[in-house]
Amino acid sequence: MNRRQLAQGMIAATAWGVAGSATAATPGVASAAPSADEAWATSWAASVQGPYPVGNPSAQPDQSFAFPDAAEGARDQTFRLVLRPTLWGRRARLRFSNAFGTRPLELSAVHAGLQSGGAALLPGSNRPVRFGGAEQIAIPPGGQAWSDPVELPFAAEPDAALLIGRKLAVSFHIGGASGPSSGPMTWHAKALQTSYVSPPGSGAHAAEEGEAAFPFSTASWFFLDAVDMAAPAGTPVVLCFGDSITDGTASTMNGDDRWPDALARRLQALHGNRVAVVNAGIGGNQVVGPREYGPDKPFPGGPSALARMERDIIGLSGIRTVIWLEGINDFSRNGNASFDAVRDGMQAGVRRLREAIPGVRVLGATVVSALGSTSAAHGHAEQDAKRRSLNDFIRQSGLFDAVADFDSATLDPATGGLRPEMVPDSTIGGKGDRLHPNRAGYLAMAMAIDPADVLPRG
Numbered sequence: 001m002n003r004r005q006l007a008q009g010m011i012a013a014t015a016w017g018v019a020g021s022a023t024a025a026t027p028g029v030a031s032a033a034p035s036a037d038e039a040w041a042t043s044w045a046a047s048v049q050g051p052y053p054v055g056n057p058s059a060q061p062d063q064s065f066a067f068p069d070a071a072e073g074a075r076d077q078t079f080r081l082v083l084r085p086t087l088w089g090r091r092a093r094l095r096f097s098n099a100f101g102t103r104p105l106e107l108s109a110v111h112a113g114l115q116s117g118g119a120a121l122l123p124g125s126n127r128p129v130r131f132g133g134a135e136q137i138a139i140p141p142g143g144q145a146w147s148d149p150v151e152l153p154f155a156a157e158p159d160a161a162l163l164i165g166r167k168l169a170v171s172f173h174i175g176g177a178s179g180p181s182s183g184p185m186t187w188h189a190k191a192l193q194t195s196y197v198s199p200p201g202s203g204a205h206a207a208e209e210g211e212a213a214f215p216f217s218t219a220s221w222f223f224l225d226a227v228d229m230a231a232p233a234g235t236p237v238v239l240c241f242g243d244s245i246t247d248g249t250a251s252t253m254n255g256d257d258r259w260p261d262a263l264a265r266r267l268q269a270l271h272g273n274r275v276a277v278v279n280a281g282i283g284g285n286q287v288v289g290p291r292e293y294g295p296d297k298p299f300p301g302g303p304s305a306l307a308r309m310e311r312d313i314i315g316l317s318g319i320r321t322v323i324w325l326e327g328i329n330d331f332s333r334n335g336n337a338s339f340d341a342v343r344d345g346m347q348a349g350v351r352r353l354r355e356a357i358p359g360v361r362v363l364g365a366t367v368v369s370a371l372g373s374t375s376a377a378h379g380h381a382e383q384d385a386k387r388r389s390l391n392d393f394i395r396q397s398g399l400f401d402a403v404a405d406f407d408s409a410t411l412d413p414a415t416g417g418l419r420p421e422m423v424p425d426s427t428i429g430g431k432g433d434r435l436h437p438n439r440a441g442y443l444a445m446a447m448a449i450d451p452a453d454v455l456p457r458g
Helices: 003-012 159-163 259-271 305-314 339-356 381-396 406-410 439-447
Strands: 038-045 077-083 091-097 105-117 136-139 144-146 168-174 186-188 195-197 216-218 224-232 237-242 276-281 319-325 361-365 402-404
Touching: 038 237, 077 224, 091 105, 091 136, 091 168, 136 144, 168 224, 237 259, 237 305, 259 276, 259 439, 305 319, 305 339, 319 339, 339 361, 339 381, 361 381, 406 439
Parallel strands: 038 276, 237 276, 237 319, 319 361, 361 402
Antiparallel strands: 038 224, 077 168, 077 195, 091 144, 091 224, 105 136, 105 168, 195 216
16 A cells, blocks of 8 residues: 555544544445445444453464564454354445554455355455445544445345355455554454454465465454445344343354344344344443543453444444343442442433434343352352342333343342353353353343344334
């Protein structure tokens, strides 16, 4: 990328606040509706939470070979991120974030294709992605950018329904005129999905459909935080908002069995390829804490729920319903928040959502028990008392359009903690921490949701 292209890219990717106080999109076709009878619908999301390596990954391989220096980040290398859209369309657009970067993020050779297996792609599926017609873009620190629409001929009807459960691979090269390294990398730590990275200094390999260039693996997503699909106008998007229990801690690596995944399959059984369910969970997230957040003051749980609503909910496309499960971290020894503070925060958050998204449905999810947790910050009696008070508020206040009673679905009445069969860790086969439900627990949570509460008919 030369200096003129860098300057043009910086203009195209307008900076925004770390908390998402204003959104930015590449000018031109990237923001336009796909056609008169279509609209953009967010099909996948991964809330960015801070600069790598600050965060709470699960089942993470050794990253020192791919990223020897965290402060320098990626150095002249290519990422191949694997993700599962919950809705497929004939065209897509991608959102990249440099929210926690301190240098311009220079992306080039961006491609999107259908994963075959590992880092290999289905031959002939890999499509180039443009930004305002250019092959590269520079996103300033704190900024984000949407790509132009990219055609996905393999996802055109009637084949789109056959792709439910298949995975998209988004590949891109890092490095350009301002230097070969990205600097601090904006990331989502807990992908619970294997993606791939080429070695430092290896150059651009995004156009390649084979896997030889990608020896290193990661269990996190970097820079990419949303994918939209062209869908019939009015296609509903259900957004699951929360902490590690929404993010999927203790579920199965590459198993797609977090509770939002199981909910997506339930809704798709009813509606087919006409509904999307996206996950906006961050491990360690809190409703009201921390008070300050930024590249110079990172926190493993990311910005508070209230601080990230603009970016992670309001700035996405087609949101019809939000399911909010959060509060246990506020009441931990890391958060030390009062019940009143979390209650007031939820009221403010719901009010903000209804102001910004007319007609949005907001479901309150009761918080599951952490009593007896092996985590030093969780499991104490004071936390559980606040949790039960918050659940009473969620059930009885009338703030929410409906309630997803996850507590009743997972509670062991004999101990006040999680049911025994929901404790062992699905990902690594360990004992579990009595804080995060396993696959059995997440399935029970998804089955406790009434589809009519999420997407009422009529």
